[in-house]
Amino acid sequence: MFKKKDKKKISGSEAVILSLINEGVDVLFGYPGGAIMPVYDAMHDYYDKLNHILTRHEQGAIHAAQGYARVTGKVGVGIVTSGPGATNAVTGIADAMLDSTPLVVISGQVASSLLGTDAFQEIDVVGITQPITKWNYQIKRAEDIPEAFAKAFYLAKSGRPGPVVLDITKDAQFGEFEYEYKKIDFIRSYRPLPKTDYTQIDEAARLINLAKKPMALIGQGVILGNAESEALEFLEKSDIPAAYTLLGLSAIPSDHRLNIGMLGMHGHYAPNVKTNDADLIIAVGMRFDDRVTGNLDKYAKKAKIIHLDIDPAEVNKNVYADVSILGNVKVTLPLISEKVSSIDRSEWLKEFQGLTNIETRKIIKKEINPSHKKLSMGEVIHRVSQAFDDDAIMVTDVGQHQMMAARYFKFKQTRSVVTSGGLGTMGFGLPAAIGAKMGKPDRDVVLFVGDGGFQMTIQELGTIFQSKIPVKVVLLNNSFLGMVRQWQELFFDKRYASTELINPDFQGICKGYHMPSELVESRDKLDSAIKNLVEHEGPYLIEAIVEKEGNVFPMVPAGASVSDIRLE
Amino acid sequence: MKQEFTISIFSENHIGLLSQVSTVFTRRNVNIESITSSESAIHGIHKITIIVFTTREQIEKVRGQLDKLIDVIKSYVFKAEDVIHQEIALYKVSTAAILESDEVERIIRKHNARILEITKEYTVVEKSGHKSETQELFEKLNQFGVTQFVRSGRVAVTKLKKELLSDYLKKIEDEKTTKD
Numbered sequence: 001m002f003k004k005k006d007k008k009k010i011s012g013s014e015a016v017i018l019s020l021i022n023e024g025v026d027v028l029f030g031y032p033g034g035a036i037m038p039v040y041d042a043m044h045d046y047y048d049k050l051n052h053i054l055t056r057h058e059q060g061a062i063h064a065a066q067g068y069a070r071v072t073g074k075v076g077v078g079i080v081t082s083g084p085g086a087t088n089a090v091t092g093i094a095d096a097m098l099d100s101t102p103l104v105v106i107s108g109q110v111a112s113s114l115l116g117t118d119a120f121q122e123i124d125v126v127g128i129t130q131p132i133t134k135w136n137y138q139i140k141r142a143e144d145i146p147e148a149f150a151k152a153f154y155l156a157k158s159g160r161p162g163p164v165v166l167d168i169t170k171d172a173q174f175g176e177f178e179y180e181y182k183k184i185d186f187i188r189s190y191r192p193l194p195k196t197d198y199t200q201i202d203e204a205a206r207l208i209n210l211a212k213k214p215m216a217l218i219g220q221g222v223i224l225g226n227a228e229s230e231a232l233e234f235l236e237k238s239d240i241p242a243a244y245t246l247l248g249l250s251a252i253p254s255d256h257r258l259n260i261g262m263l264g265m266h267g268h269y270a271p272n273v274k275t276n277d278a279d280l281i282i283a284v285g286m287r288f289d290d291r292v293t294g295n296l297d298k299y300a301k302k303a304k305i306i307h308l309d310i311d312p313a314e315v316n317k318n319v320y321a322d323v324s325i326l327g328n329v330k331v332t333l334p335l336i337s338e339k340v341s342s343i344d345r346s347e348w349l350k351e352f353q354g355l356t357n358i359e360t361r362k363i364i365k366k367e368i369n370p371s372h373k374k375l376s377m378g379e380v381i382h383r384v385s386q387a388f389d390d391d392a393i394m395v396t397d398v399g400q401h402q403m404m405a406a407r408y409f410k411f412k413q414t415r416s417v418v419t420s421g422g423l424g425t426m427g428f429g430l431p432a433a434i435g436a437k438m439g440k441p442d443r444d445v446v447l448f449v450g451d452g453g454f455q456m457t458i459q460e461l462g463t464i465f466q467s468k469i470p471v472k473v474v475l476l477n478n479s480f481l482g483m484v485r486q487w488q489e490l491f492f493d494k495r496y497a498s499t500e501l502i503n504p505d506f507q508g509i510c511k512g513y514h515m516p517s518e519l520v521e522s523r524d525k526l527d528s529a530i531k532n533l534v535e536h537e538g539p540y541l542i543e544a545i546v547e548k549e550g551n552v553f554p555m556v557p558a559g560a561s562v563s564d565i566r567l568e
Numbered sequence: 569m570k571q572e573f574t575i576s577i578f579s580e581n582h583i584g585l586l587s588q589v590s591t592v593f594t595r596r597n598v599n600i601e602s603i604t605s606s607e608s609a610i611h612g613i614h615k616i617t618i619i620v621f622t623t624r625e626q627i628e629k630v631r632g633q634l635d636k637l638i639d640v641i642k643s644y645v646f647k648a649e650d651v652i653h654q655e656i657a658l659y660k661v662s663t664a665a666i667l668e669s670d671e672v673e674r675i676i677r678k679h680n681a682r683i684l685e686i687t688k689e690y691t692v693v694e695k696s697g698h699k700s701e702t703q704e705l706f707e708k709l710n711q712f713g714v715t716q717f718v719r720s721g722r723v724a725v726t727k728l729k730k731e732l733l734s735d736y737l738k739k740i741e742d743e744k745t746t747k748d
Contacts, residue, residue: 131595135638135639188737188744189639190638311636313632317632
C-alpha cells in the first residue's frame with residue numbers, strides 16, 4: 001500500500017494567488033482594504049510573478065482590467081475589498097457585461113459568521129452584481145477556492161465573454177487546506193458554443209449569391225472570436241461592402257476598399273443611408289443595439305437578415321433574422337465563404353462611394369480643416385492619428401470626443417480600440433488606457449478624453465506616475481459636457497442646463513501629478529505639441545482647447561430612421 | 569396576442585438561483601402569475617415552474633435569457649394545452665358555520681374537497697384543481713366566511729412520455745465524453 005503523500009497545507013489567500021498564476025495572470029489591478037488584506041499579504045511574496053497595479057479608486061482598477069482585456073484578449077483581473085470597494089467596482093463590472101469583456105473581479109467579504117449581520121463594510125455583493133455579471137459566486141471555505149477560480153476563468157473567457165465576480169469571505173482567506181488546481185473546460189449547465197445548423201449555412205450562401213445589394217455589419221464578435229482574417233476572406237471573396245459598429249472598429253483596416261465606415265447614430269453617412277436600400281444584411285458578431293439601428297420600425301425593411309452570433313439570446317432579440325447562424329464566427333464564416341460565388345459588385349460599391357464623397361465634402365473636410373480660428377476635435381484627432389502612423393491603440397472616454405475619435409482615428413491592425421460602448425461610462429478612458437498600455441507595452445496607447453470625463457477619474461494620473469505607465473493623453477477641452485450640450489442645442493432650444501464646466505487649471509493638476517504636459521490653444525502650436533506627445537519617453541498629456549460649441553455630425557436623431565441621418 | 573405559458577426551468581440547486589430567474593422576468597416587465605420550485609425527478613436537479621401571460625415573441629426572448637444563466641440547465645416553454653397541471657388550495661372556515669346548516673357540507677361534497685382538520689373554532693378544507701375550480705369553491709365558502717385562504721403555485725407535467733431534460737442531459741454528457 002502506498003502511503004498517501006502529505007501535501008503541504010496553504011492558506012486560502014495563497015491559494016487565490018496560486019490560482020491566478022495557474023490561469024496565466026501576470027498583472028492585476030486593485031485597491032486593498034480590510035476584508036481583502038490576507039490576499040494582499042499573500043501577494044506580497046509573489047511580486048516576481050504577479051504585477052499588482054495600485055489604482056486610486058476601485059472604479060479605475062476595473063476599467064484598467066477592462067482595457068487590459070480588450071487589447072490582449074486575455075482575462076482582466078481586478079481585486080477590491082468588501083463594501084465600498086465592491087460597490088465602487090460596480091460601474092466597471094456593468095460596463096464589462098454590456099461590452100462582453102472577460103474579467104474576473106475578486107472582492108473581499110466579511111467573515112462568514114458575520115454575513116447578514118450588517119457588519120462593518122458588509123454588503124450583499126453577490127446580490128448587487130448578479131444582474132451585471134455572467135456569473136458570480138461567494139466563496140465561504142478555503143477548500144472551494146481552486147474550483148471557483150477555475151470555473152470563473154473558464155466562464156469569463158469562453159463563449160460570449162463577460163465579467164465574473166468572486167466574493168471571498170475573510171475566514172475563507174485564512175482557512176488552510178491542501179491545494180490542488182485543475183482547470184475546467186466543462187460545466188453541464190453551460191453551453192458556450194451553440195450548435196450550428198448547417199442548413200442555415202447553405203441558405204445564407206444562397207441568399208448572398210442572389211443578393212444585388214448586400215451589406216455586412218462587422219461587430220466585436222469578429223474581434224472576440226479572433227476572426228479578422230476569416231471576415232476579410234469572406235468579404236473579399238463575395239465583394240461585399242462592410243460597415244462596422246463602434247466596438248467592431250479596427251477589426252478590418254480603415255483603408256480597406258470594402259470598408260464603408262461606421263454604423264449608427266454618429267456613424268458614417270453611406271452605411272446608414274444604404275441600410276435602408278440594401279436587399280441583404282449580413283450581421284457578423286453584432287447585436288443590433290439601438291444606437292446602431294435607430295427606429296426599428298424603419299430599419300432595413302428591404303433587406304433579408306442573416307445573423308451570425310455566438311449568443312443564441314441575441315438572435316431575434318431586436319431584429320428578426322431570416323437566417324440565423326449560431327457559433328463562433330471564426331468557424332462559421334469560412335463555411336459560408338466556401339459556398340459563396342465571387343461576384344463583382346463594383347456598381348453597388350460605387351453607390352457607397354458617392355455618398356461618402358458627399359460626407360467628405362460637407363463634413364469631414366470642414367472638421368479636419370476648419371475655417372474657424374479655434375481648433376476642432378476632428379482635426380486634432382486626425383493629426384494625432386497621422387503622427388502615430390495610423391497604428392496606435394486608441395482609448396477614449398465617452399461623449400463627443402469619443403464619436404470624433406471613432407470617426408477620425410485610423411487603424412491598421414485589430415484590437416486597437418478601447419472604448420465604453422454599451423454602458424457609455426464617462427471616466428472610463430484614463431484608467432482603461434492604463435490597462436491597455438500594461439497589456440500592450442510595445443504599442444503606442446493614445447487616450448482621447450474630454451474635460452468632463454477626465455475629471456471623473458482624474459486621480460488615476462497618480463497611478464500613471466507611481467507605476468510609470470507611458471500613456472499618451474490628448475485632453476480635448478471645450479469647457480462643456482459637449483454631447484449633452486449638443487442635444488440641448490438641437491432638441492432643447494439651446495437651454496444649456498448644467499452643461500458648462502468652469503474647469504480647474506489642468507496644467508497645474510498635471511504638474512501636481514508629475515505628468516509632463518502642454519497646453520495648445522492655437523493651430524500653429526498643434527504640430528509641435530503632437531510631436532512632443534509622440535516622441536516623449538514616458539507619459540505625456542496635451543490639452544487642446546477646442547471650439548466650445550462644436551457638434552458631431554452626421555447624426556441620426558433619437559427615434560429617427562438610420563436613413564434620415566442629418567448632415568447638419 | 570397575450571396567452572398563458574407554463575415555463576419549466578431545470579437548474580443546478582444553487583443559492584440565489586430563484587432570484588436570478590425572477591430577475592429575467594422583472595427586467596422585461598413580464599409579471600409572474602405563479603411560481604413553484606422543488607427538486608425534479610432527476611436527482612440533484614431543481615425544477616422551477618412559472619406561469620405567465622405574455623406574447624409568444626416575448627416568452628421566446630425570456631427563454632433565451634433563462635438558458636443563458638450559467639446555472640440553468642435548460643428551460644422549456646409550454647402552452648396551456650401542452651401540460652397537465654394542478655394547484656392546491658386551503659380554506660379555513662368557522663366550525664360553527666358548518667354546524668349551523670347542511671349547506672357547507674353540501675358544497676364540500678359537490679366540489680370534491682376534503683376536510684383536513686376540525687377544531688371547535690375552525691375547520692380546514694383542502695381542494696386541488698385548476699385555479700378556476702379552487703376560486704369557485706372560495707366564492708361559495710366565503711358566503712359563510714372564509715377566515716384564511718391560500719392557493720399554491722402551479723405544478724405541471726407535460727403530455728410527453730418522459731421528461732425532455734433526460735434526453736438533453738444524455739446528449740451533453742455524450743458530448744463531454746467525445747471531448748475527453
